[in-house]
Amino acid sequence: xxxxxxxxxxxxxxxxxxxxxxxxVQFHGDYSPGGGFQAGVIFSSAFLLYAxxxxxxATSRVLPEAVLRIGASAGVLLFAGVGVVSLFKGGTxxxxxxxxxxxxxxxxxxxxxIELGVGITVACVMLLLFYxxxxxxxxx
Amino acid sequence: MELxxxxxxxxxxxxxxxxxxxxxxxxAWALTLMMCLALAVISAMVLNDVTTGKVIHYELxxxxxxxxxxxxxxxxxxxxxxxxxxxxxxxxxxxxxxxEQEIHDSQIHLFYAAFxxxxxxxxxxxxxxxxxxxxxxxxxxxxxxxxxxxxxxxxQALVASFNYLIAGTLGATFFLLGIGFLYAASGTLNxxxxxxxFDDFASMKLVITALLFILIGLALKxxxxxxxxxxxxxxxxxxxxxxxxxxxTSTKVAVYVLIRMLYQVFPQAYWEEMLLPGxxxxxxxxxxxxxxxxxxxxxxxxxxxxYSSVAQLGYMIVGIGLNNEAGLTAAIVHMFNxxxxxxxxxxxxxxxxxxxxxxxxxxxxxxxxxxPWTTGAFALAGLSLxxxxxxxxxxxxxxxxxxxxxxxxYLVAGSILGASILAIMYVWKIIETLxxxxxxxxxxxxxxxxxxxxxxLPVATACCYLMVFACFYFGLYTSIPLxxxxxxxxxxxxxGGAQ
Numbered sequence: 026x027x028x029x030x031x032x033x034x035x036x037x038x039x040x041x042x043x044x045x046x047x048x049x050v051q052f053h054g055d056y057s058p059g060g061g062f063q064a065g066v067i068f069s070s071a072f073l074l075y076a077x078x079x080x081x082x083a084t085s086r087v088l089p090e091a092v093l094r095i096g097a098s099a100g101v102l103l104f105a106g107v108g109v110v111s112l113f114k115g116g117t118x119x120x121x122x123x124x125x126x127x128x129x130x131x132x133x134x135x136x137x138x139i140e141l142g143v144g145i146t147v148a149c150v151m152l153l154l155f156y157x158x159x160x161x162x163x164x165x
Numbered sequence: 166m167e168l169x170x171x172x173x174x175x176x177x178x179x180x181x182x183x184x185x186x187x188x189x190x191x192x193a194w195a196l197t198l199m200m201c202l203a204l205a206v207i208s209a210m211v212l213n214d215v216t217t218g219k220v221i222h223y224e225l226x227x228x229x230x231x232x233x234x235x236x237x238x239x240x241x242x243x244x245x246x247x248x249x250x251x252x253x254x255x256x257x258x259x260x261x262x263x264x265e266q267e268i269h270d271s272q273i274h275l276f277y278a279a280f281x282x283x284x285x286x287x288x289x290x291x292x293x294x295x296x297x298x299x300x301x302x303x304x305x306x307x308x309x310x311x312x313x314x315x316x317x318x319x320x321q322a323l324v325a326s327f328n329y330l331i332a333g334t335l336g337a338t339f340f341l342l343g344i345g346f347l348y349a350a351s352g353t354l355n356x357x358x359x360x361x362x363f364d365d366f367a368s369m370k371l372v373i374t375a376l377l378f379i380l381i382g383l384a385l386k387x388x389x390x391x392x393x394x395x396x397x398x399x400x401x402x403x404x405x406x407x408x409x410x411x412x413x414t415s416t417k418v419a420v421y422v423l424i425r426m427l428y429q430v431f432p433q434a435y436w437e438e439m440l441l442p443g444x445x446x447x448x449x450x451x452x453x454x455x456x457x458x459x460x461x462x463x464x465x466x467x468x469x470x471x472y473s474s475v476a477q478l479g480y481m482i483v484g485i486g487l488n489n490e491a492g493l494t495a496a497i498v499h500m501f502n503x504x505x506x507x508x509x510x511x512x513x514x515x516x517x518x519x520x521x522x523x524x525x526x527x528x529x530x531x532x533x534x535x536x537p538w539t540t541g542a543f544a545l546a547g548l549s550l551x552x553x554x555x556x557x558x559x560x561x562x563x564x565x566x567x568x569x570x571x572x573x574x575y576l577v578a579g580s581i582l583g584a585s586i587l588a589i590m591y592v593w594k595i596i597e598t599l600x601x602x603x604x605x606x607x608x609x610x611x612x613x614x615x616x617x618x619x620x621x622l623p624v625a626t627a628c629c630y631l632m633v634f635a636c637f638y639f640g641l642y643t644s645i646p647l648x649x650x651x652x653x654x655x656x657x658x659x660x661g662g663a664q
Contacts, residue, residue, distance in 0.1 A: 098182035098278075105178045118171045120227035 036078045043071035051144050052137065061140035065147025072152055081159045090156055093149045100146030104139045111135070166214050167223045169207050170238050173246060173292060176203055177285035185278035190270060193277040194261055200281060201254035204288070208250040212243040216649050218656070222294075230294070231355035237294030241497065241653035244646065245291040245421045248504045252413045253284050259512055259628035260406030263519050267318050267404040276316055276404075282309035283410065287418045296344050296430065297354045299422065303340065303386065306418075307333045310411055314403040325398035332385055332395035340382030346375035356430050363432055376431055380441075383426065387419035389482050390452030393475045397459075400471035405515030408467065412474055412511050413504035420481045420500060424493070427485065428657040437488060445486030450580040452479030457587030461594065466514045466524040469591060470507065473550065476584055477503045483577060484565055490654055492568030497650035499561035502549070502639060506558055509546035509632035513539050516625055526595065530602035540599040542629045547592035549636035552585055556640040560647070 051064035076084040108119040116123025121135025180200040184193050215221060215238055223236040238246075257280075268276045286306025293299050311333065315326035344354070350366045351359055366372060381392075388396040396416075400408050427436065436442075456476030463469035477499070484496025516539045517532070518524050533540040549556035562581060569577040639646060 095186055098185040101182040102179065105175065105182070108175065109179065112168070112171075112175070117223065117227050118175060118225050120225075122227055 032078050036074055040071045040075055043067060043074070047071065047144075047148075051140065054140055055133070055136050061143025062147050064140075065144040065149075066151060068144065068148040069151035069155075073155055076155065076159070081156065085156065088152065090153065093153050093156070096149035097146050097153060100142040100144070100149065103142030103145065107135055107138050107142070166211065167221055170211055170221055170223050170236055170292060171225070173204055173207055173211070173250075173288050174236075174285060176200055176207075177281045177288065181278045181281040181285060184274055184281060188271075188274050190265065190273040193274040194257070194264075197277045197281055198254075198257050201250065201257050201284070204250040204284070205247075205254045208243065208246040211238060212240070212247045212645075212649065215240045215243045216652055218652055231353050231358035234293065234295040234298045235355060235357075236292045237357065238292055239653060239656060240649040241424070241657075242291045242421065244497070244501065244649040244653070245418060246288060248417065248501055249284060249287045249291065249414045252504055252508055253280075253410060255508065255628050255631060256406055256409045259409070259515075259625050262622060262625060263405040263515055266519060268316055272316065276313065279309045279312045280406070280410070282306070283313065283415070285309075287414055290418050290422060294356050295354055296347070296356055296359070300337070300341055300344055303422075304337055306415065307337060307386070310407070310415060313407040313411075314399050316407075317402040317404050319402060321398070322402035325395075325402040329395040329399045332392070336382045336385030336392075338382070339378045339385065343375045343378030343380075343382060346371050346378060350375065356425070359430050360432065363435070367432075367435060372431075376426075376436065379426055380423070383419055383423045384448070387416050387423060387482075388475060388478055390448045390455065390475070390479060393452065393456070393478070396475055397468055397471040400474065400511075401465060401468045405511070405518060409508050409511045409515065412471070413508040416474070416478055417481075417500040417504055420478065420485075420496070424485060424496065424657075428493075433488070433658070442486045442488045446483055446574070446577055447486075449479040449481070449483030449486055450577060452476060452482060453584035454479075454580055454587070457584045457591065461587060461591045463591075464526050466517065466526060466529075466595060467511075469526075469595070470510050470514060473588070473591065474503075474507060476588070477507070477550075479584070480561070480565060480581070483581070484568065487565075487568045487572060487574070487577070489568050489571055490658055491564050491571055493654045493658070494647070494650045495561050495564035495568055497653060498564060498643075498646045501646040501650075502557035502561050502636075505632055505635045505639060506546055506549040506556075509542060509629060509636055510550065512625070512629040512632060513542040513546065516622060516629065519622065519625075526598045530598055531600075532598075533600035538626050539629070540596075542626075542633050543599065544596055545633045546636055547595065549640065551588045551592055554640075555637065557636045557638075559640055560643050 047064045047068035050059035050067060051061065054060035054064065072084055072088060075087070107121075107124070111120045111123045112118055114123040119135070122128035122131045124134045125131035177200055180196055184196050187193060211221070218240070221238040224230060225234045225236070228234070264273060264276060283306050286302045286304075286309060289302030290299055290306065293302060311326050311330045314329060315323055317325070347359065348354055350369050350371045351362060353359055353362070385392045400412055403411065427433070453476040456472050456474070456479060460469045460472035460476065463472060481496045481499050484492045484499065486492070514524055517529065517536070520536065521529070521532070523529070549558040552558040552562040562585065566578050566581055569575075569581065
């Protein structure tokens with residue numbers, strides 16, 4: 026598939042657009058439909074498309090598996106970390122209102138940071154799943 | 166104290182991703198050890214605080230229940246948290262060598278991370294007062310345990326794990342559907358709120374369906390008799406550390422959730438009139454007879470102990486089915502006692518596996534002379550498994566028989582005694598092979614004989630004997646599990662369901 030010129034060019038055009046859309050869904054998630062999970066899946070789909078056209082080898086040079094493993098854990102840590110920060114600030118676990126001076130600002134910060142954590146973990150795990158299965162198919 | 170309770174879930178949640186990121190087996194082990202130590206200390210403090218009858222409430226995220234998720238800790242789930250935390254702690258100390266032997270070096274940090282996630286899930290299931298949150302934790306612990314079982318070093322481990330995956334997913338689906346029905350009927354997910362407003366929606370047929378779905382889901386998770394088929398292979402093939410942890414905690418937590426559902430979400434009066442107590446007793450009795458019989462037929466020690474677990478779970482199910490104070494107390498105390506006993510036995514089996522690379526009885530003839538300490542642990546913990554007076558196993562069986570006799574249910578009492586006789590036979594089968602069959606020459610891995618064996622695995626042996634000691638200690642000084650169980654039973658039976 027990788028020798029088709031049209032596919033290669035279109036993919037190069039599409040990948041940044043998909044990534045940008047993923048970031049939009051991620052950071053606009055608290056006003057409009059979306060959020061970390063959807064954004065993570067869209068983000069990883071850009072890399073999936075790249076891997077389908079340019080091969081898993083090329084993709085894993087851009088995003089090695091070791092980075093994905095770290096990312097998958099870091100996202101969870103970010104989520105849990107928000108909870109711990111709110112604990113230290115005197116609220117209960119995951120009480121975003123305690124994160125800032127006003128509860129409103131606190132809720133904003135809280136939801137954006139935990140959704141970022143969700144997004145990172147989902148994107149990394151999706152790609153890890155893809156890599157794991159793609160590795161079992163011998164290259165043609 | 167409120168703050169401490171949430172730490173029981175937060176500490177593993179923070180610890181597990183860190184462990185997964187650091188690819189070093191010593192750091193991973195040390196982190197797991199520290200986490201378990203913290204959990205053990207906190208859970209002991211919490212238990213000490215709630216045995217007086219006090220109930221701790223913790224609201225997550227600052228949302229008021231019934232809308233927000235709430236953790237409710239009374240003496241029952243504090244006891245469960247203590248079981249999970251202490252068994253995990255001792256397993257981690259015990260299992261360092263065995264994990265290094267059984268798990269590939271590149272996976273060991275992930276192994277420990279998954280181990281922590283199992284503990285996280287079990288803790289969460291024990292502490293939460295929100296029925297959907299409970300499902301989430303159930304899935305966390307289950308998914309992590311599928312991964313852990315699959316890491317067993319034989320290829321059969323993959324099949325065992327896959328079977329468990331199928332059975333466990335079915336169970337979780339039933340449980341989730343049950344929760345969905347209950348939510349559709351009531352509009353709430355908070356357990357206390359469900360119990361308080363139960364009369365408003367009790368007349369709906371949907372509620373019965375919900376109860377049955379929840380029961381079947383939990384019975385699959387708890388490996389209650391006809392739904393136990395995933396358990397023996399999973400325990401046999403899993404790495405030693407995982408077998409010890411899962412055998413002594415995960416099914417117990419499922420039984421705990423069953424008790425919580427039957428006594429504090431659905432009012433007792435609601436299901437008492439159904440055939441349900443009869444079914445529970447039937448399942449329990451058949452389970453303990455069948456499990457004990459199958460245990461007697463096994464050649465591998467690990468599989469024998471796994472079938473014996475099916476039998477011991479039967480005792481707990483019978484205790485719930487008896488539906489009186491002595492029965493329920495017995496079920497709760499037996500969770501504790503069986504956790505201690507089975508941990509000791511699986512630890513001993515794990516040491517045999519580490520030394521000899523087999524747990525097959527026909528290759529272990531006369532091992533008692535070569536490995537006196539390990540086989541000694543088998544003999545002593547076996548006494549507790551049978552229920553000899555003076556051991557932990559006796560206390561719970563005593564209450565159970567009392568409960569059965571109080572109802573005049575001689576069939577149940579007879580089954581308990583019958584299963585105990587079978588237990589004597591299968592424990593004797595191990596002891597006879599280890600001590601009285603002296604024909605085979607043992608090929609002990611690396612080590613010759615006698616004291617060297619103990620010297621080679623001092624920590625593991627010490628942990629095993631700590632559990633053996635606990636079997637006897639809790640047989641003589643029963644106050645910790647018994648007081649907690651009695652407080653809990655009085656709270657549950659006393660006010661007919663509502664908290």
